Amino acid sequence: EIVMTQSPATLSVSPGERGTLSCRASQSVRSNLAWYQQKPGQPPRLLIFGASNRATGIPARFSGSGSGTEFTLTISSLQSEDFAVYFCQQYNNWPQTFGQGTRVEIK
Amino acid sequence: QVQLRESGPGLVEPSETLSLTCTVSGGSISTYYWSWIRQSPGKGLEWIGYIYNNGRENTKYNPSLESRVTISVDASKNQFYLKVRSVSAADTAVYFCGRDYPHSYGDYVGYWGQGTLVSVSS
Numbered sequence: 001e002i003v004m005t006q007s008p009a010t011l012s013v014s015p016g017e018r019g020t021l022s023c024r025a026s027q028s029v030r031s032n033l034a035w036y037q038q039k040p041g042q043p044p045r046l047l048i049f050g051a052s053n054r055a056t057g058i059p060a061r062f063s064g065s066g067s068g069t070e071f072t073l074t075i076s077s078l079q080s081e082d083f084a085v086y087f088c089q090q091y092n093n094w095p096q097t098f099g100q101g102t103r104v105e106i107k
Numbered sequence: 108q109v110q111l112r113e114s115g116p117g118l119v120e121p122s123e124t125l126s127l128t129c130t131v132s133g134g135s136i137s138t139y140y141w142s143w144i145r146q147s148p149g150k151g152l153e154w155i156g157y158i159y160n161n162g163r164e165n166t167k168y169n170p171s172l173e174s175r176v177t178i179s180v181d182a183s184k185n186q187f188y189l190k191v192r193s194v195s196a197a198d199t200a201v202y203f204c205g206r207d208y209p210h211s212y213g214d215y216v217g218y219w220g221q222g223t224l225v226s227v228s229s
Contacts, residue, residue, distance in 0.1 A: 001170075034215040043203050043219030044152070055208065055217065087152060091214035095169040098152035 006099035012107040019075040021102045023088035028068045032092035035073045039084045109134040111220035125191040129204030140213030143189045147200035194227045
């Protein structure tokens with residue numbers, strides 16, 4: 001199965017600053033990549049699919065890029081509600097697999 | 108707006124069968140892809156499998172769990188189900204049910220239940 005590796009494990013950012021999260025696939029997943037946000041005690045929330053398409057209702061400050069094996073989620077100006085854990089997920093091969101997550105915390 | 112809710116025992120004994128129900132409201136279960144995903148500190152998020160009910164049940168399971176897992180659906184009750192047989196402590200996790208994002212054909216989950224913690228212990 002495809003292994004997804006996220007970095008860094010923890011990202012410390014001040015409110016209003018830009019946050020950049022990385023996700024690497026063990027083999028090409030083309031653009032078949034999604035990003036989720038998860039807050040404590042809640043299920044994940046879909047942010048991005050197709051590597052760069054925002055899901056319905058997701059603010060424009062969230063953007064995704066990349067293809068093949070290297071992907072990036074950028075949060076242009078972090079708001080208080082954005083401090084959470086972020087997961088990438090590939091769906092190019094079955095089974096769909098997730099990264100281990102990046103925690104975005106307040107600096 | 109579709110809503111999902113997991114239910115079932117929070118404690119299962121080793122070697123027994125874990126059984127969960129996902130109740131769907133706000134939409135029909137007769138289309139879309141309905142998934143079970145679990146999350147544990149050790150293994151992170153793990154896709155268990157999904158079912159697609161278009162009059163004929165189509166299922167797909169994670170190969171790592173396929174020998175022990177069954178997902179089924181009861182359209183008359185708007186519910187779908189998960190059974191995991193011969194459980195061990197490694198099956199302790201929060202179990203989520205979910206529905207795929209529109210037009211994603213089961214690739215990613217747009218609607219999630221709140222999750223239910225299942226512990227495997229004697």
